[in-house]
Amino acid sequence: MTDVTPQTATDARLAEARRQTMGAARRRRWQLLSPALLIIGLFGLFPLTITLVYSFLSPGSYGGVRWEFSTDAYVQFLFDRDIFDDTLSFSATYLNIFARSIGLALGATIGSLIIGFPTAYFIASKPANQRNLWLFLITLPFWVNLLIRTYAILLIIRDEGIINLSLIWTGLIDQPIGILYTDTAIFIGLIYSYLPFMVLPLYASLEKLDFRLVEAAYDLYASRLQVLRHVIVPMAKPGIVAGCILVFIPALGAYITPDLLGGGKQLMIGNLIALQFGGSRNWPFGAAAALILMVVVMVSLTVYVRYSGKEGNGRG
Amino acid sequence: MATQTEIRDPGTPQAAAAQDVMIHAEGVIKTFGEGAGKITALDNVTVDIRKNEFFTLLGPSGCGKTTLLRLIAGFELPDRGQILLDGQEIGHLPPYKRPVNTVFQSYALFPHMSVARNIGFGLEMQGRPKAEIKTATEEMLALVQMEHLANRQTDQLSGGQQQRVALARALAPRPKVLLLDEPLSALDLKLRKEMQIELKRLQGETGITFVFVTHDQEEALTMSDRIAVMQAGCILQVGTPKEIYNNPARRFVADFIGDINILEGELQQDGGAVLLPGGASIGALLPEGAARSGKVSIAIRPENMGLTAPDAADASLTGEVTNIVYFGAGHNVHVALDGGGEVLVRRAQTDAQVGAKVGLAVPDAVQVLVD
Amino acid sequence: MAERTPTQTPATVASPDPAAPPPRRRRRMKDLRKQPGFDTMAWFCLFCLYAPIAVLVVFSFNDNRSVVRWTEFSLRWYRAAFENDGIRHATWISLQVAFVAMVFATTFATMAALATTRVRAFKGQTLTYAVINQPLMVPEIVTAVSTLAFFVLIKQVTGLNGIGFLMLAHTVFCIPFAYMPIRARLEDMNLTLEQAAADLYGTPFQVFRTVTLPLMAPGIVAGAMLAFVVSLDDVIITLLVGGPGETTLPVYIFGQIRRGITPEINAVSTVLLGLSALLVSIFFLIGNKRK
Numbered sequence: 021m022t023d024v025t026p027q028t029a030t031d032a033r034l035a036e037a038r039r040q041t042m043g044a045a046r047r048r049r050w051q052l053l054s055p056a057l058l059i060i061g062l063f064g065l066f067p068l069t070i071t072l073v074y075s076f077l078s079p080g081s082y083g084g085v086r087w088e089f090s091t092d093a094y095v096q097f098l099f100d101r102d103i104f105d106d107t108l109s110f111s112a113t114y115l116n117i118f119a120r121s122i123g124l125a126l127g128a129t130i131g132s133l134i135i136g137f138p139t140a141y142f143i144a145s146k147p148a149n150q151r152n153l154w155l156f157l158i159t160l161p162f163w164v165n166l167l168i169r170t171y172a173i174l175l176i177i178r179d180e181g182i183i184n185l186s187l188i189w190t191g192l193i194d195q196p197i198g199i200l201y202t203d204t205a206i207f208i209g210l211i212y213s214y215l216p217f218m219v220l221p222l223y224a225s226l227e228k229l230d231f232r233l234v235e236a237a238y239d240l241y242a243s244r245l246q247v248l249r250h251v252i253v254p255m256a257k258p259g260i261v262a263g264c265i266l267v268f269i270p271a272l273g274a275y276i277t278p279d280l281l282g283g284g285k286q287l288m289i290g291n292l293i294a295l296q297f298g299g300s301r302n303w304p305f306g307a308a309a310a311l312i313l314m315v316v317v318m319v320s321l322t323v324y325v326r327y328s329g330k331e332g333n334g335r336g
Numbered sequence: 337m338a339t340q341t342e343i344r345d346p347g348t349p350q351a352a353a354a355q356d357v358m359i360h361a362e363g364v365i366k367t368f369g370e371g372a373g374k375i376t377a378l379d380n381v382t383v384d385i386r387k388n389e390f391f392t393l394l395g396p397s398g399c400g401k402t403t404l405l406r407l408i409a410g411f412e413l414p415d416r417g418q419i420l421l422d423g424q425e426i427g428h429l430p431p432y433k434r435p436v437n438t439v440f441q442s443y444a445l446f447p448h449m450s451v452a453r454n455i456g457f458g459l460e461m462q463g464r465p466k467a468e469i470k471t472a473t474e475e476m477l478a479l480v481q482m483e484h485l486a487n488r489q490t491d492q493l494s495g496g497q498q499q500r501v502a503l504a505r506a507l508a509p510r511p512k513v514l515l516l517d518e519p520l521s522a523l524d525l526k527l528r529k530e531m532q533i534e535l536k537r538l539q540g541e542t543g544i545t546f547v548f549v550t551h552d553q554e555e556a557l558t559m560s561d562r563i564a565v566m567q568a569g570c571i572l573q574v575g576t577p578k579e580i581y582n583n584p585a586r587r588f589v590a591d592f593i594g595d596i597n598i599l600e601g602e603l604q605q606d607g608g609a610v611l612l613p614g615g616a617s618i619g620a621l622l623p624e625g626a627a628r629s630g631k632v633s634i635a636i637r638p639e640n641m642g643l644t645a646p647d648a649a650d651a652s653l654t655g656e657v658t659n660i661v662y663f664g665a666g667h668n669v670h671v672a673l674d675g676g677g678e679v680l681v682r683r684a685q686t687d688a689q690v691g692a693k694v695g696l697a698v699p700d701a702v703q704v705l706v707d
Numbered sequence: 708m709a710e711r712t713p714t715q716t717p718a719t720v721a722s723p724d725p726a727a728p729p730p731r732r733r734r735r736m737k738d739l740r741k742q743p744g745f746d747t748m749a750w751f752c753l754f755c756l757y758a759p760i761a762v763l764v765v766f767s768f769n770d771n772r773s774v775v776r777w778t779e780f781s782l783r784w785y786r787a788a789f790e791n792d793g794i795r796h797a798t799w800i801s802l803q804v805a806f807v808a809m810v811f812a813t814t815f816a817t818m819a820a821l822a823t824t825r826v827r828a829f830k831g832q833t834l835t836y837a838v839i840n841q842p843l844m845v846p847e848i849v850t851a852v853s854t855l856a857f858f859v860l861i862k863q864v865t866g867l868n869g870i871g872f873l874m875l876a877h878t879v880f881c882i883p884f885a886y887m888p889i890r891a892r893l894e895d896m897n898l899t900l901e902q903a904a905a906d907l908y909g910t911p912f913q914v915f916r917t918v919t920l921p922l923m924a925p926g927i928v929a930g931a932m933l934a935f936v937v938s939l940d941d942v943i944i945t946l947l948v949g950g951p952g953e954t955t956l957p958v959y960i961f962g963q964i965r966r967g968i969t970p971e972i973n974a975v976s977t978v979l980l981g982l983s984a985l986l987v988s989i990f991f992l993i994g995n996k997r998k
Contacts, residue, residue, distance in 0.1 A: 030418045030425065037428035038413050049829065052822035056815040056882055057838050064841050064879045067853035074856055084859065135752050138742070142749035145740045156991050161756045163987040165940040167957050168976045171964055172759035175766070178968075182762055215756065231740055248742055273846030275943050280964060290848040290943075297852050297947060307856070310849045317846055411902055431905040444903040448921045457917075458907035509908065 068314070075307035083301040093308035114292070118312070121288040124203065125271035128210035132218040132267045133260065135211070140222035140259070141252070144229065155223065162216035170280050173209050174200065177281075201283035209277040217266040225259025226252075265324045269317050289313050357420075358513060358545045359385040359408060364417030364427075366403055377403040379569035381417070385513075385547060386562075390539050392548045394556040395566035396592070401549045404566075405515050408547065409438045422512055432461070437506035438515040441522070443498045445490040451501050452477070452486040458509035476504040479538065496527045503535075507542060514539075516548045520555065532559050553593045557581060565589045582637070585623035587705045590635040597636045597679040598705065603629045610634055610704065613675035616652035619701030626706050633705045638682035642697035643669065651695025655679070657688050671696065760980065767973035784974035794975055797959035800870070804945075804955060805938040807874040812881035812938075813931040817889055817923075819882075824893040842880040850880065851947040858948060868950065876948045877938045884937045885930035888994070892926025925993045932986045940983065 075093050077085040099108040143154040176182045179196035187193045199205050237247045275290035296306025366378040377400045385391045393401035406412045410431035419427035426434050445454050456473040477483045480500040520528045536559050539546045550556055556563050557577040564574045572586045584590035601610040607628030610620040646654045655671040669681040669688055770781030788794050858872050904914040942957045963972050
């Protein structure tokens with residue numbers, strides 16, 4: 021009987037302590053999170069909804085929008101509106117730009133994979149103390165301004181650039197091969213820009229590769245190519261997927277690379293969007309293009325998340 | 337009969353007077369997780385830890401010993417139950433309000449502070465004057481014989497040195513209780529033996545109550561004043577090392593500590609004696625609350641059994657030697673009993689031969705086990 | 708161990724001809740890791756990454772207007788760039804924006820990292836990560852036009868103006884960059900240290916000040932440097948969001964390149980490149996030291 025009172029008092033004290041620690045933890049968590057969440061929510065996420073709204077409005081005469089509902093921005097993608105009789109005729113201009121952008125981004129992704137995979141494998145097979153240096157060397161250019169890197173590429177592929185000059189000097193060609201302001205230039209520029217994005221996730225996968233498995237495969241009569249195909253590549257798959265997504269997404273939305281290396285003539289989606297908010301001033305159309313780009317990116321990301329979720333051995 | 341009072345049932349509070357008790361835990365329940373993944377780490381644990389004793393919580397991993405320690409330290413709150421420290425209820429207090437310090441398994445020395453600042457940290461947090469912190473730090477450095485390393489960074493220390501710093505740091509604020517969470521498990525065997533003696537010395541010199549958690553039964557027997565053997569969130573038995581070793585009350589305790597022979601028998605004379613398979617009847621030591629009749633298990637340590645001639649008067653059991661293994665300090669003689677089963681007999685010297693018929697002498701009274 | 712075994716076996720067996728077979732066998736064992744051509748490709752990759760930058764840097768020291776033929780070492784373009792008012796103004800704007808964005812982004816990222824690491828799963832956790840990383844997931848050009856549209860709207864409604872808008876835009880996309888290293892650092896930190904400090908009578912605030920903060924400091928410094936570099940390097944968002952007179956150095960360079968190539972731009976680019984490389988090198992040094 022004497023036990024009852026202290027026991028209930030204890031329970032009450034424990035409940036209070038538990039409520040306080042848990043409540044304090046929750047309160048503290050949201051206090052700490054609120055500045056970052058608020059600022060990103062308000063100035064990162066919310067503007068996207070504005071873009072969504074704008075894409076359904078009519079263009080203003082000098083940029084901006086008129087608050088009139090319109091689906092013209094989306095119609096414009098596929099059709100030309102005749103200025104005299106208002107009839108719509110199919111036009112592939114913008115569709116072509118999208119297709120070219122996706123093609124270039126895919127090409128850059130595959131190109132990066134072809135260069136990046138051996139590089140990542142090479143780094144992963146290095147002794148641990150040398151790996152960090154290699155990683156550093158591969159990553160460093162990424163942190164150097166994208167603009168400056170693109171400029172550097174521009175400098176060497178120009179008609180008067182070092183590549184053409186040395187080719188002429190060796191007598192292989194007598195006229196500069198015009199690389200600059202072509203799709204090839206953009207392709208080279210995109211690979212150069214986003215190669216580190218490919219190497220890093222690939223390395224992260226390959227680093228965990230247990231080379232005893234490679235030895236075991238050789239022991240079981242596999243050739244080098246078979247080992248590569250049946251052991252190394254399957255185990256690097258999460259890294260390959262991550263690397264491809266990481267290259268594809270920014271390459272698809274690239275702006276600086278096509279602008280400088282394509283000379284403003286070879287448009288990609290990024291330039292098309294920027295153009296609508298600048299020179300040709302059709303904000304709703306720009307907003308619609310931006311949203312379509314977003315959708316493509318989100319779909320790629322979802323595929324990636326699904327895939328890495330299914331694999332269940334992502335980097336956690 | 338005298339032994340019966342010494343082997344305590346885990347459920348009942350102990351006979352020690354209230355002023356001798358440092359930590360009193362009663363009805364402590366702690367669970368982790370929810371729903372199907374719910375684990376009961378402590379299942380209604382009641383225990384008294386006396387002032388100035390070296391008390392060990394012994395058990396396999398997952399038995400709840402570390403959880404009990406963390407509840408005393410304040411890193412977790414119990415679901416239910418009372419924890420009193422020197423008569424004050426502390427179960428609901430945050431760690432920094434409890435006059436209790438911990439030596440962590442990983443030592444948890446602050447890597448960005450010197451040895452001296454680590455040791456003085458507790459006093460610094462309590463806002464003690466600088467001079468006092470300095471004196472206390474020097475005193476502690478001397479106590480653990482680390483004066484020459486006061487200004488080192490902790491990552492420049494060896495494992496044993498880190499261990500000493502962790503001890504000094506936890507002792508510096510003069511806590512009422514020092515909690516040690518498997519602090520010796522990271523050390524190699526030789527260093528571990530040294531530190532066992534060192535810990536015992538420190539406990540004696542400081543007069544602080546030590547609560548030591550380990551899964552190493554030998555370590556527990558060597559160092560402790562009293563041991564609590566835990567399994568699956570329950571304390572099975574509390575007693576001195578000798579009681580735990582010689583009179584294990586539970587089958588798990590008997591099995592967990594050292595080698596032991598467990599035989600089947602039947603109680604006679606209202607629990608006063610037990611009838612062995614060979615027909616001999618010997619005295620029975622019953623744990624409190626055990627049934628006083630029926631079939632029971634009994635436990636006999638290998639070194640408490642003697643080898644005699646099969647027809648000798650003290651041969652309570654007979655059998656045949658199947659194997660003799662020399663292990664340095666003695667011989668393990670394996671004997672297949674005539675009634676079935678095998679026992680181990682440990683003798684310093686033996687002239688037994690494999691295949692020979694032998695008689696086995698057992699103590700006058702043997703421990704009866706509860707499952 | 709594994710490598711040594713094959714060479715050792717013949718030696719202990721004392722075969723009559725111990726010299727020939729073991730070394731060859733051993734070399735083949737080592738080669739198993741390699742794939743033909745991969746080494747070449749790796750070195751080629753490294754060459755491709757650095758050669759264009761090297762050309763740019765080398766020609767910034769060329770005493771010649773043409774940027775093509777090397778004539779003589781000279782710092783004249785650096786002097787010209789330094790004396791160029793446009794470049795000086797753009798540099799000043801860049802540093803201001805990067806500094807403000809760094810301070811705010813690092814502060815908010817540190818707080819967010821404290822709230823999201825080493826805690827039990829909480830309600831809204833996935834959403835929280837998604838929001839913090841949002842600026843990384845949306846293509847930069849989309850962020851740029853959306854921010855532009857939003858800011859124009861705010862400016863119209865409130866009449867506010869100024870460089871603060873640009874700083875705000877930079878802060879948003881710098882947060883995830885600052886967050887990454889801080890979070891990584893915190894996750895490497897053992898909670899036991901903080902428990903030990905609490906056990907030694909440290910109140911939650913004392914524990915934070917004396918243990919958590921000093922230990923996470925390298926992560927904060929690394930995060931701040933990344934945020935600074937990322938802000939300093941941005942072109943697209945600044946190009947669209949920046950108002951008149953808010954031309955940052957990269958935007959200025961961008962404009963110049965579009966107009967034509969001058970060695971002056973090589974010089975400025977080299978300086979900007981050097982600054983980024985320096986900050987990122989320090990970042991890596993911090994990262995390696997903690998391991």
